[in-house]
Amino acid sequence: MIQRWAAGLVAIACAGCHGGGPLLHPAHVLRPGTVSLGGGVSGEMLIAGAVAAPRDADASTGGGPATTEDAARRKLSEIAVAPGVAPWVSGRVGIEGDNEAGLTYTGRALRLDGRHAFSLGEATALSVGLGASALFAGGPGSEGSDVHGAGIDVPVLLGFRSDADLYALWFGPRLGLELLGGEVRLPAAGAATPGPLVDASGQHLRVGLVLGVRGGFRHVHVALEATATYHHAAGEIAGAPVSIDQGTIVPGGGLTVTF
Structure with a gap:
């Protein structure tokens, strides 16, 4: 049993090409x-706009394999939206003037962010943040693809918490933009193995709605969060234009300790 859990954790930690942040x-x-350290897991679940996996058609009907466009759209989804399971590891620190900074690793990205909170009462706050991310869209399981990039995101959260911080609730929009570039492998026509590396570049716009809740006592809390996100990605793969529109749900959970 312990070996199974250890293998699962290693697999999650190595999921460098998956999304969910x-x-x-x-x-x-x-x-x-005050410093906060946390660890957990997230998943990027595709709920709309899925692209069918390339497959060979029946030769007796005169058909061929899935089109290059289908393969390119699927590859763009893999490197931009990146459905799958990913780790979440984060450290945050409070700063004078109702500010906070954080550094977070999410498998596909390393994100540095800062935010400011506006007090709307004893139990209510509105925070506005800005995050900058280094992206690693190529990694284990990406069949030799090597894609990197950078992104920014702006979360705006309205939240409530109890007097003793036993629980907290937050929600709000989160906007993001990413630029990607590098090389990917597309399936070779009529072959079971991937083809040669081809150039890839693109832009990825995402618009999400965040809903989260946290509960705990004193220095230890458990947080759960879900984000519904619309993705639009467009670019070029092997010199041909390609674009996708997809919808995802990103559930996540983690344990945080403050001191």
């Missing part, structure tokens, strides 16, 4: 000098 923090920021 939850915030897992409330709208309220940490007190100045």
Whole structure:
């Protein structure tokens, strides 16, 4: 049993090409000098706009394999939207003036962010953040693809919490833009193995709605979050234009410790 759990954790930690980057923090920021460390897992689940996997047609009907366009659209989904399971590891620190900074690793990206919270009462806050990410869209399981990039995102959260911080609730929009470039492998026509590396580039716009909840006592909390996201990605693969529109749900959960 222990070996199975260990193997699962290693597989998640190595899922460098998958998406899923939850915030897992409330709208309220940490007190100045307070540090929060957390770890957990997330998943990017495709619910709309899926692209069928390339497959060979029946030769007796005179058909051929799936078109290059289908293969390119599927590859664009893999490197931009990146459905799958990913780890979540984060560290945050409170800064004077109702500010907070954080560094988060989510398998596909390393994100540095800062945010400011506006107090709307004793239990209510509105936070506005800005994150910058280094992207690693190529990795284990990506068949030799090598795609990297950069992105920014802006989360705006409205949240409530109890007096003793036993629980917190937050929700709000999150907008993001990514630029990607590198090389990918497309399936070779009529062959079971991938073809040669081809150039790839693109832009990825995402618009999401975040809903999260956190509960705990004193220095230990468990956070759960879900984000419904619309993705539009467009670019070129092997010199041909390609675009996709997809919808995903990103559930995530983690354990955080503050000190």
